[in-house]
Amino acid sequence: MHSTVGIGSDADVAALAELVADAERVTDAARAAQIHEVHVLAAAGRLAEQQSAGASERVKAREMALRSIAAELAGVFVTTDRTLQRRIDEARDLVENYPATMTAWEAGRITRGHVRVIQDTGCVVPAEVRGEFERAAIERCEGETPNRVRDALVHLAERLHPRSFSERHEEAAAGRCVRVHPGPDGMSDLIATLPTVIAEGVIDRLTRQAREIIDARPQVDAAPAIEADASSDPAVDPTLAANTDAAGTVHGNDASDGSTDSHGSSFAGDTRTIDQVRADVFADLLLAGTPSLDPTADADGNGALGAIRAKVQVVVPALTLTGEDDGPADLVGHSPIDAATARELAGENTAWDRLVTHPVTGTVLECDAYQPTAAMRRLLRARDRHCRFPGCRQPAVRCEIDHTHAASDGGATHVGNLAHLCKRHHDVKHHTRWHVRQLAGGRLVWTSPTGRVYREDAPPPLVAFAPPADGAPPGPPPSPPF
Template identity: 30%
Template sequence: MSWVEDIEQRSRALEAERLRAHAYVRAVAAAEHAGLVVGEPGSSEAASGAGKSWDGPVERSLAYRSAVADVAASARLSEQSVQQRIEKAVELTTQYANVVHALEAGEVAPQHAGVIADSGRIIGIPGSADTSEIRDRRAVYERLVLEKARQVSPNQLRPYARRVAEKYAWESIDGRHAREQQHRRVWLETAGDGMAVLCAYLPVDRAQAIYSRLTRMAQSTAQAEAAEARAVKEQAAKTGTELPVVRSRGVGEIRADLLADFLGIDFTTEDGAQTVADAAVAAESTAAGNVQGIVQVIVHEDDLDTDLDTGLDTDMARDPDPEASSGPGARPQSELEGCGPIPADMARRVAGAATSWVEVTVNPGTGDIRKVESRVPSADQKRKLQVRDAHCRWPGCRMPGFRCDIDHTVAVADGGETAMTNLGYLCRNHHLVKHHGGWEVVQLPDATFEWTSPTVRKTRTVPEGRVRFVETGEPPPF
């Protein structure tokens, strides 16, 4: 582990150096484009000198194109990939210098830096230079998200970064979503070996519901096929006949087949036999109309109209003492679990179509859950876990809670109680690793999990409820 850690540390430091080098390539090209002279790498000298200046953006200049081609030839990479690297390097070194310093020190990974830059783009004004106000917003965003990045994986950082960026965004998510919907589309990418990737760019609530429905239907079909295979095997054993060779399909295969089935396309083998067993097809056809996609949404009360039907199949986070604020991105946002903030119209649409709801009252200062009230008949502890944990509590894992096991931190056999202070979500894989992989975990009073690996390295995971509802620092600078 020490060997691996040392390699990771040096790799991160080299990545920070590469970012600065790529940014310097563009600075030299820009100076040449403007007829100026730039200082040496790492120096504080400003571009100086006199000469002929050319009009137009530097990216279209001969100097920049020549520099990109030079780097591409040296590294044996495509010019497009080099240009993307340079653009990313300029963005990070000029807008998130502290992130680059943290990367150099090995405190964060390149993936953390990418998440911070990608999520923070909504803070600026597209096509316009940064103003002092935007720089102030971005500085607060960088400080808050970088602090979190030092504690979690890039996968866990992404929804938090989107949440914080939304608070300091120049334009509200409602306006951006309305404009972005005009770009929804479906496209095809060939993948070789007679295969292809079919892609769809859709509103996130609809895309997640479609995927959830396909998954549940695929799991149902897989169970039907397994039952049919067992019946055939038992019949063959009774009659002494030869057992037919049938290749079972995985859930991923069935999910893909179902998508095509929905569009009216039948898959057949070379001899004309259907790859979907008749019994499974019949069962699926019967169940299709009764299967619904699951979308877990946290709807802030500010996004709900007073005349909405009170039957809401969603979590509503109610702040008993909300701070009044104005300006884009200032008010609390509704969220789609695992994806980040969503527009108010989308939150209302999902909430209004549901059949029941869970009301959550939180402490606005700390994010602690004060009360959970549900109109859905379920155990109180399960409701609280759904809000508090939201996903698997293993470091770096975001498996949704409804697909996780409820684990006793201290096993019942060892005297552990069935209480909120001793319960947590763990996906099936990490549940097994926890019990049989040499890991240890302690649940602290604030529901933080402190994990100890077999090599005695400690990692903490904070409950999602505290991350979602806690104040993220001083008010936005506007």
């Protein structure tokens, strides 16, 4: 008997066919929108080039024009101007240097994913052979998924390149860098772009050190017990000194609070995996180690680099410090951190800023002060917390303090006329048509070259502050000190 309602029925096939047709229409519309966006962004890059034409310092003029345009468009795309500027450069490169790829994309022969792979792998191919690379790459992409053709295109680009790999590696090594990608739950990825042989050497040393620590566990467990004294000299136990000198590194073992057990070693009872040990050794070496090459070293080998310690800016509620609350603290400009790490960092800190906040909005109104100039800096750092340009999250500790109304035009050195701006946006303010004025309470009002207005309120702390114990409604906020 023929069924008309089960799986595989004529009705199911008809419904599926309609879904496929809808998917094709959506794909075509999305492709058209993506192509239009690329052309818009490429046009923005050309406009910056035109605006800077004839300028005496053309490179700087083009950069300032591009930053201004990127900041303008970032408000429309709801992203940061740095991201927008990178996308503008990528779009212009695609439109101007990969015409065959654009044509194939517009015709529906390849997808956006294929375009990215072609652009990524083709960047090493000289202009004179790029056309040949494009033709072969497009043929390989048709009918295949982007991830399956990437390796083939990498080898294709290598074969077409007239310069040796060694020459190109020397140039690529100039781009080595370190960067942080924030992740969820108070974790981040620390990424170092290094020559492959160096990277492999780093992971090999970390692995062998981690295995030594893991292999030493039976000996630690079998060691004779010694009496542990909370005030003992760290020199008696070098493992304790190594762990506690790492500027707040938290280890994932049973003695994560830095205490010792009956064996007098923080490694006793260590149950960390090799990945966890590698990560902990890596952090300890970077936070407490001394570089082997130190240009500041004297004849005795004493240099300044080893004395430099890591600095972070953390906002933590008093109740979290005392252990009455277990909510997260705020690592300014980045992401929340757990209460245990905040307490460990607090235990090694000698300087504190007490914040008085608005009882409703949480905006910082006052910060304890000592000397006038230092007080202004402390208050501004607590109030701003990051760069005050729309969308920017560069931490205040890495920013410059800017006079909103320029000092050269009579602007006062007063907290009501000062705000943190990162170097990039400090330059945008002074070298483009972006304008800003500051209202009471640290509120900044930015006006873009096309007249768009962006309001930047002083950011309230991301951590929670407890309400009054008696449950009474909050009273009026204290008067700000400016």
